[in-house]
Amino acid sequence: MNALTGHLSELGHGVVTTVELTVVTTIAALLIGIIVAILRITPVPMLRGIGLVYVEVLQNLPLLALLVLFVFALPQIGITFPLFTSAAIVIACYEGAYMAEAIRAGINTVAVGQAEAARAIGLTFSQSLRHVILPQALRAVIQPIGNICIALLMNTSLAAAVGVVELTQAANNVNLVEAQPIEVFTGAGIAYMLMALIIGFTTGRLERKLAIVR
Amino acid sequence: MVAVRQLNKWFGDHHVLKDVDLEVAAGEVVVVVGPSGSGKSTLCRCLNRLEVAGQGSIDIDGRPLPAEGRELARLRADVGMVFQSFNLFGHRTVLENVMLGPTKVRRMSKSEARAEALALLDRVGIRDKADNYPAELSGGQQQRAAIARALAMHPKVMLFDEPTSALDPEMVNEVLDVMVSLAAEGMTMIVVTHEMGFARRAADRVIFMDDGRIVETGTPDEFFSAPRTERARDFLSKILPH
Ligand SMILES: Nc1ncnc2c1ncn2[C@@H]1O[C@H](COP(=O)(O)OP(=O)(O)O)[C@@H](O)[C@H]1O
Ligand SMILES: [Mg+2]
Numbered sequence: 254m255n256a257l258t259g260h261l262s263e264l265g266h267g268v269v270t271t272v273e274l275t276v277v278t279t280i281a282a283l284l285i286g287i288i289v290a291i292l293r294i295t296p297v298p299m300l301r302g303i304g305l306v307y308v309e310v311l312q313n314l315p316l317l318a319l320l321v322l323f324v325f326a327l328p329q330i331g332i333t334f335p336l337f338t339s340a341a342i343v344i345a346c347y348e349g350a351y352m353a354e355a356i357r358a359g360i361n362t363v364a365v366g367q368a369e370a371a372r373a374i375g376l377t378f379s380q381s382l383r384h385v386i387l388p389q390a391l392r393a394v395i396q397p398i399g400n401i402c403i404a405l406l407m408n409t410s411l412a413a414a415v416g417v418v419e420l421t422q423a424a425n426n427v428n429l430v431e432a433q434p435i436e437v438f439t440g441a442g443i444a445y446m447l448m449a450l451i452i453g454f455t456t457g458r459l460e461r462k463l464a465i466v467r
Numbered sequence: 468m469v470a471v472r473q474l475n476k477w478f479g480d481h482h483v484l485k486d487v488d489l490e491v492a493a494g495e496v497v498v499v500v501g502p503s504g505s506g507k508s509t510l511c512r513c514l515n516r517l518e519v520a521g522q523g524s525i526d527i528d529g530r531p532l533p534a535e536g537r538e539l540a541r542l543r544a545d546v547g548m549v550f551q552s553f554n555l556f557g558h559r560t561v562l563e564n565v566m567l568g569p570t571k572v573r574r575m576s577k578s579e580a581r582a583e584a585l586a587l588l589d590r591v592g593i594r595d596k597a598d599n600y601p602a603e604l605s606g607g608q609q610q611r612a613a614i615a616r617a618l619a620m621h622p623k624v625m626l627f628d629e630p631t632s633a634l635d636p637e638m639v640n641e642v643l644d645v646m647v648s649l650a651a652e653g654m655t656m657i658v659v660t661h662e663m664g665f666a667r668r669a670a671d672r673v674i675f676m677d678d679g680r681i682v683e684t685g686t687p688d689e690f691f692s693a694p695r696t697e698r699a700r701d702f703l704s705k706i707l708p709h
Contacts, residue, residue, distance in 0.1 A: 385556055
């Protein structure tokens with residue numbers, strides 16, 4: 254156990270960074286997901302096209318490749334962000350595509366009659382979305398969104414590849430000193446599992462609390 | 468109040484409304500009957516532009532139907548619509564359903580909208596269900612809530628598309644009674660229904676549609692006792708009890 258207890262502060266920092274990265278990117282990915290899902294259902298063909306291209310491009314590239322590209326290619330044209338920010342932007346955009354698809358599936362579960370009734374009382378397209386469609390669509394996909402959050406949490410470990418010292422990188426650093434890979438990475442794995450459990454527990458509670466009476 | 472001229476509507480190649488002309492005066496109650504697929508729903512839906520007509524013009528209260536955007540939203544607020552399947556917002560209580568339009572479209576204050584919504588729910592007889600969710604109500608109660616939701620916008624015209632067709636028989640009258648009292652108060656109404664009782668009690672005029680055309684129009688008495696066209700006679704023989 255010494256390999257772990259001797260480096261609690263380093264590993265603790267790693268956990269904090271992982272949590273920060275997860276929380277920030279989850280929020281951003283949700284917002285991106287909502288916007289892209291809306292693009293995909295607008296009556297404007299051009300906007301629908303943009304939404305479709307966004308989803309197709311980001312879902313069909315490996316996250317690691319996107320991270321590396323963003324971090325190493327952008328400085329070539331004079332754009333640099335801190336590493337954490339770069340990783341957060343890329344992960345949020347990437348997971349945003351998955352969020353968009355989940356939310357769009359949620360929108361499809363809302364009966365057409367709901368949108369028609371909303372329009373019939375004079376709500377505009379955006380008001381119908383905000384007050385009638387999205388609240389019901391999001392409730393329908395809390396569980397899938399939770400699963401995306403868990404995938405996102407696991408994907409934050411790829412930020413290690415571009416120099417962010419999150420939990421996996423911290424564990425790696427500790428292992429370089431201690432050379433106890435089994436202990437160190439089992440410890441890190443348990444930490445990931447606990448965080449994933451918390452996400453699953455939270456989405457389960459949310460789902461029950463917000464369930465629509467049917 | 469409503470003036471429809473030479474309205475034509477296609478779904479792809481399918482010609483669903485053919486040269487429909489219809490004038491409805493303020494305070495008039497028009498019942499639309501006709502076989503399934505004759506275009507009754509489509510006509511209703513064209514009147515608040517849930518469907519876009521291919522040709523022809525529609526004026527509501529002297530103004531042509533706007534094409535889209537805010538203008539259209541404003542017009543829709545003036546045309547109440549009641550659907551066969553109620554379409555109450557499932558994630559909101561009955562009271563919130565009724566308040567949504569007034570607060571978001573008419574920018575009424577919450578407290579004012581609430582007071583008015585409660586009065587409307589009282590009027591349709593479901594004041595005690597204000598804080599329930601739609602799924603907790605019977606079909607008849609849901610449809611009355613939907614009528615209250617439409618009335619909350621102070622519409623100039625009310626459209627009803629088979630408002631009682633999805634109801635169990637014992638709930639039909641509670642909804643029709645609300646509609647009859649609305650008619651008696653002078654609401655302009657276009658009602659797609661096969662409830663002959665309602666037509667006789669409340670309608671000024673009955674319109675018979677078949678295959679996308681208005682085939683016959685007359686007072687309820689004329690139409691039900693002495694239909695002039697063969698198609699109307701044939702239709703009535705199928706829906707009236709012998
Ligand atoms: N969204 C649609 N797309 C294609 N055809 C439609 C659509 N809505 C209705 N129709 C067709 O238009 C015709 C008229 O339908 P409708 O107005 O619903 O008739 P009614 O209400 O009198 O039963 C029917 O043949 C129906 O199949
Ligand atoms: Mg119909």
